[in-house]
Amino acid sequence: MNTRIMMRTGALALSLLATSVIAAVSPQEAQQLGTTLTPLGAQKEGNADGSIPAWTGGLKPGAAPVDANGFLGNPFASDKPLFVITAANAEQYKDKLTPGQLAMFKRYPDSYKIPVYKSQRTAAVPENIYALAKKSALNTELTDDGNGLRNFVETRYYPFPIPKNGVEVYWNHNNRYRGGNMFRQAAQAAPQANGSYSIVEYDDELSYPQYMDGVDNKQAENIFYFYKQRITAPSRLAGNVVLIHETIDQVKEPRLAWVYNAGQRRVRRAPQIAYDGPGSGADGLRTADNTDLMNGAPDRYDWKLVGKKELYIPYNNYKLWSPSLKYDDIIKPGHINQDLTRYELHRVWHVEATLKAGQRHIYAKRDMYFDEDTWQLAEVDHYDGRGQLWRVAEGYAVNDFERGAPAYAMQGIYDLMAGRYNVLAMTNESKHATFYGKQARMNDYTPAALRNAGVR
Numbered sequence: 001m002n003t004r005i006m007m008r009t010g011a012l013a014l015s016l017l018a019t020s021v022i023a024a025v026s027p028q029e030a031q032q033l034g035t036t037l038t039p040l041g042a043q044k045e046g047n048a049d050g051s052i053p054a055w056t057g058g059l060k061p062g063a064a065p066v067d068a069n070g071f072l073g074n075p076f077a078s079d080k081p082l083f084v085i086t087a088a089n090a091e092q093y094k095d096k097l098t099p100g101q102l103a104m105f106k107r108y109p110d111s112y113k114i115p116v117y118k119s120q121r122t123a124a125v126p127e128n129i130y131a132l133a134k135k136s137a138l139n140t141e142l143t144d145d146g147n148g149l150r151n152f153v154e155t156r157y158y159p160f161p162i163p164k165n166g167v168e169v170y171w172n173h174n175n176r177y178r179g180g181n182m183f184r185q186a187a188q189a190a191p192q193a194n195g196s197y198s199i200v201e202y203d204d205e206l207s208y209p210q211y212m213d214g215v216d217n218k219q220a221e222n223i224f225y226f227y228k229q230r231i232t233a234p235s236r237l238a239g240n241v242v243l244i245h246e247t248i249d250q251v252k253e254p255r256l257a258w259v260y261n262a263g264q265r266r267v268r269r270a271p272q273i274a275y276d277g278p279g280s281g282a283d284g285l286r287t288a289d290n291t292d293l294m295n296g297a298p299d300r301y302d303w304k305l306v307g308k309k310e311l312y313i314p315y316n317n318y319k320l321w322s323p324s325l326k327y328d329d330i331i332k333p334g335h336i337n338q339d340l341t342r343y344e345l346h347r348v349w350h351v352e353a354t355l356k357a358g359q360r361h362i363y364a365k366r367d368m369y370f371d372e373d374t375w376q377l378a379e380v381d382h383y384d385g386r387g388q389l390w391r392v393a394e395g396y397a398v399n400d401f402e403r404g405a406p407a408y409a410m411q412g413i414y415d416l417m418a419g420r421y422n423v424l425a426m427t428n429e430s431k432h433a434t435f436y437g438k439q440a441r442m443n444d445y446t447p448a449a450l451r452n453a454g455v456r
Contacts, residue, residue, distance in 0.1 A: 185202075
């Protein structure tokens, strides 16, 4: 009888433990949001020596001029670097650099540099998004071993502003606020080792069910967003279109993807646009889930929350975002022009994603560093199956202060072995800045609509 009681007690304890792992935070914990923590869950105070300031609300609309084409000015145009890290002095700063950054100094000792500026905590999103984040904290739970979300449909942003484990940190990045429906003209390049390159231009658009017409509530229950990309140049690729229905729980319902091939005039399902399928137009230098530094289902990895640390990460890269720059100014052999970049000291969440036994991916491990203020990935180190550091990804962060949305001026994926890289989501030579508030209908995001979207 005592044995049965002990077994029942043990089962109850395990049940309660399991519940605590997936449960939302308590109302007492959630009260920290907007008080001791920022409304999105970062530490509000600065660090001990003041090199990271306290968060005081971030940038507001009007922080810098906006030109006639919608491009934002640089609020920090007069700033000068505090110092510049080079291969010669990198050892002095190694405790605030990632292994990937240190490897870039070794790979490109004569050209790679990190100009460090005064830290500015510019992150800010609209007040209603802060309210949704708090609601998420109180209600959202992990399901399917961390691969899905429960009680998230009503909020849809920042499911875990007070995270308890590594996969929750990743979910915050994947489900961060991006300004709502948007359309942009963008470009990418995959330079050769000598710096020669060809530009791939594309239009892409992102729409969310809550901001669309004609979406059935049941249909949108497991959809986070709809995405469409149409290549406009070079001519050999122009007219090809990708369509994605991004699901929230991609184990329960895998990402739905289709491609329209302009040459064949056919629409086909495209399950390869996920995980380590090749990134479009990247010449093999990027996987499908390298876009946004990482995107998609987390199910192939075990996630470990290492903790917080202070790092020099790309931040407030308004200069790099400027329409006054040409792609020739940016694209150089081995890496982008580091003289145009801006790095600052910020606190990041360090998460290790290690490939599960029996799962397949070309990256056996991903060391990930998420900005605490925005939850946006800043740095990712990718390791191959031998445990060797292979690719280094950097996201050149900006804050769209007019819209109140974290973004990237561009993203870079650097292949240390090939001596090449892929730089994507550049908008410097676009005719107009990213357009927000796009009107969207469900009919725009059906496979049947792809053929019309692909007309050259």
